[in-house]
Structures are given as structure tokens and as C-alpha cells.
Amino acid sequence: MTRPKQERAVRTREAILTAAAEVFDEYGYSAAGVSKILQRAGVTQGAMYFHFKSKEDLGRAVLVEQAATLALPDEPAGLQQLVDLTLYLGFELQRNVLLRAGVRLAVEQGEAGLRDFTVYRWWIDRFRADLDAAERRGELLPQVDGAEFARILVASFTGTQLMSHLENERQDLPAQIATLWNYLLPGIATPATLARLTVDVERGRAML
Incomplete structure (x- = not known):
């Protein structure tokens, strides 16, 4: 049971992060309401706050993890x-x-x-x-x-x-x-x- 719960938690976090990125990209940080992010992600407020303490925390995650999905070269080559x-x-x-x-x-x-x-x-x-x-x-x-x-x-x-x-x-x-x-x-x-x-x-x- 532990592994499915962990996998579900990872998927939920990814869904929230992606939704937040979409809303921040469309509206900017100030106009990106938490309700818009929750609606886009299809999750409850409790699910969001389990992974992210606040809108600022969510914004910081998008900021810091912006390169997470990139296929960057493994080694420097000049x-x-x-x-x-x-x-x-x-x-x-x-x-x-x-x-x-x-x-x-x-x-x-x-x-x-x-x-x-x-x-x-x-x-x-x-x-x-x-x-x-x-x-x-x-x-x-x-x-x-x-x-x-x-x-x-x-x-x-x-x-x-x-x-x-x-x-x-x-x-x-x-x-x-x-x-x-x-x-x-x-x-x-x-x-x-x-x-x-x-x-x-x-x-x-x-x-x-």
C-alpha cells in the first residue's frame, strides 16, 4: 500500500506544479489565484497544502524546478x-x-x-x-x-x-x-x- 500512495502523491504534486506553471505563465504571479490553480489541477485545497505551504512556496517551486523536465547534456563539452x-x-x-x-x-x-x-x-x-x-x-x-x-x-x-x-x-x-x-x-x-x-x-x- 505504501508504494501506490507514494506514487499517487508524486502524481498529485506534479499535477499541482504543472497547473501552477500554466496559471503563472498565463496570468503572472499576482493574478494567479490559488483557486485557479486548484481548478486547473483538479485537486482539493488540502491536497495542495499537503505539498506546498502557500502560493509563495508554490511559486518558488516553479521558479527553482523550471529545468526539471529538460533533456540537458550529461557532461560539459565546450x-x-x-x-x-x-x-x-x-x-x-x-x-x-x-x-x-x-x-x-x-x-x-x-x-x-x-x-x-x-x-x-x-x-x-x-x-x-x-x-x-x-x-x-x-x-x-x-x-x-x-x-x-x-x-x-x-x-x-x-x-x-x-x-x-x-x-x-x-x-x-x-x-x-x-x-x-x-x-x-x-x-x-x-x-x-x-x-x-x-x-x-x-x-x-x-x-x-
Whole structure:
């Protein structure tokens, strides 16, 4: 009996988290009432509060777990993988509601009252892993600081996706990310590396 109960609890939590992500994505944190989330999830208030103490706790879970359903590479592999990864994220933001809602909450943290840098730090560290691998492979120019550039990349990606969202609901996001890399890469990659790198949105689509 214990295992079925545990599995049911996991499914219930996932249903609540998905419903919350959908509502946060559609309405924003402030307008996302708990009743809307409960109705979307098809669960009782008691079931929600068993897993999440408050709307703020639920918002924090969506924020922190935004990457939970992504198929990220297991090991860092340098600049080509980093480029492909960001293009893949561009496509995921078009279809993955948990990622999309998590990103929205990350941007709107002041409104949500969360003020949590954890998810930004996570993405900085994730991007830096590929940059560290690139440095070991001799792909970076000598003056490039991987930690510094990882932070710049997260900031640039965040701004690019926000502008794409406001302009056309992220329809052109992968193309905009490709354009971003076309300007960034000459400033960080060695000439030999730059010559063999491919900035192609189809490589990101292939990771879906």
C-alpha cells in the first residue's frame, strides 16, 4: 500500500506544479489565484497544502524546478554544446510551460515577492561548465574569464527571451539567440575555434 500512495502523491504534486506553471505563465504571479490553480489541477485545497505551504512556496517551486523536465547534456563539452544548448532552450521556451513560467517568475520576482537568485546562479554554473570545458580544449581567447562570461550570457539570454516574448510570443527566439551568438563568439573564441563552430537553429531543434 505504501508504494501506490507514494506514487499517487508524486502524481498529485506534479499535477499541482504543472497547473501552477500554466496559471503563472498565463496570468503572472499576482493574478494567479490559488483557486485557479486548484481548478486547473483538479485537486482539493488540502491536497495542495499537503505539498506546498502557500502560493509563495508554490511559486518558488516553479521558479527553482523550471529545468526539471529538460533533456540537458550529461557532461560539459565546450562551446559548440553551449551554443546548441541555448538554441535548444529557445525552442523549449516556446513549448515547455514549466520552464516558461519559471523564467517569467525569475524576471518578475519583485512582483512575486520571491527575491531568489538561486535559479540564476544555477544557470550561470551550468553555462560555466561548458565554458570551463572550452578553456581546457583551448577554444577560448586568453583574456576570457569563464565565470564572468557565464554571467553575461545568462543576462543576455534573459533579455533576449524577454524582448522576443513581448514582440512576438517568442516565435523568433531561436533566431534571436543565433544572432546573439554571432556577435558574442568573435569576442571569446579563438580564430580556429570560430572557424569550425556552427550557429544553426536546427541543431537546437534536434535536441528536443
